[in-house]
Amino acid sequence: MAKSPNILILNGPNLNMLGVREPSIYGRDTLSDIAKICAKRGKELGLTVDFRQSNLEGELVTWIQQARAKAAGIIINPGGYGHSSIALLDALQIAELPVIEVHLSNIHRRERFRHHTFTSKAATGVICGLGARGYALALDAIADLVKQGLIKKKA
Ligand code: DHK
Numbered sequence: 001m002a003k004s005p006n007i008l009i010l011n012g013p014n015l016n017m018l019g020v021r022e023p024s025i026y027g028r029d030t031l032s033d034i035a036k037i038c039a040k041r042g043k044e045l046g047l048t049v050d051f052r053q054s055n056l057e058g059e060l061v062t063w064i065q066q067a068r069a070k071a072a073g074i075i076i077n078p079g080g081y082g083h084s085s086i087a088l089l090d091a092l093q094i095a096e097l098p099v100i101e102v103h104l105s106n107i108h109r110r111e112r113f114r115h116h117t118f119t120s121k122a123a124t125g126v127i128c129g130l131g132a133r134g135y136a137l138a139l140d141a142i143a144d145l146v147k148q149g150l151i152k153k154k155a
Contacts, residue, residue, distance in 0.1 A: 004048045005072035005146050007139065009038055010060055011053035012079030012088075018104075026104050029132040041136045045143040047072075057081055057088065064091035073098040073142040075135065082117035092122035098145040100138040103128035 011031060014021060019030035029037075035051045042049035050071070054060050060081070067074055074097050081088050082101070092099050099122055106129030107114040120126050125141055127134040 004046050006048045006050060006070060007042065007142055007146075008063065008067045008071045008074045009049060009051045009135070010063060010074065010076040010078075011051075012060060012077060012081045013055040013057075015077060015079050016053050016055070025110075027131045034132045034135055037132055038135050038139060041139045045139055047139065047143060047146075049139075057085055061087050061091045064088070064095055067097065068095045071095075071097060072146045073100070075100045075102060075138045075142060076119065076123075077102045077104070077135075078117070078119045082119045083114060084118070086118055089118045089122050092119060095122075098142055099123045100141050101126045102134045102138050104131050104134060105129060 016031055018026055018034070019028060031053055038049050038051055052063060054063070060078075064074065074092065074095060076092070076099065078085065078088055078101065082103070101117070101120055101123040103126075107117070108128070124145060127138055127141075130137065
């Protein structure tokens, strides 16, 4: 039987604090609740899900570099690094994989400094404002992209 495609789901800084972190903005789901949602949806879609979180920019960069050889796609909630990290943008571009960026909150309804994300330039699509559900929707989208063999081309 063919191996199921591996999807790397990355979560950036402070997302380990979900559940207690400003619930009116980020909701009450913990990161482990979201990991369970992703495992379930991934299984339904025939995907293997590798769900990770780090507060360290360099660790996220290393994981994205490793994904180039072993993953079929990347889902990333870059947290605050989305607004600041050219290193994460570079790593995502080097990966040459379908990328879906997720934000739990609608960053466009929030402070102006959250409106711009460097990482979005490397994303095939961006989902924001739908809370934990955004991750399940990102898996649906990436399953389609992987099935169609749509590999993101460099700009
Ligand atoms: C998560 C963060 O940690 C913030 O820094 C972003 C994003 C928004 C989210 O909505 O998931 O600004």
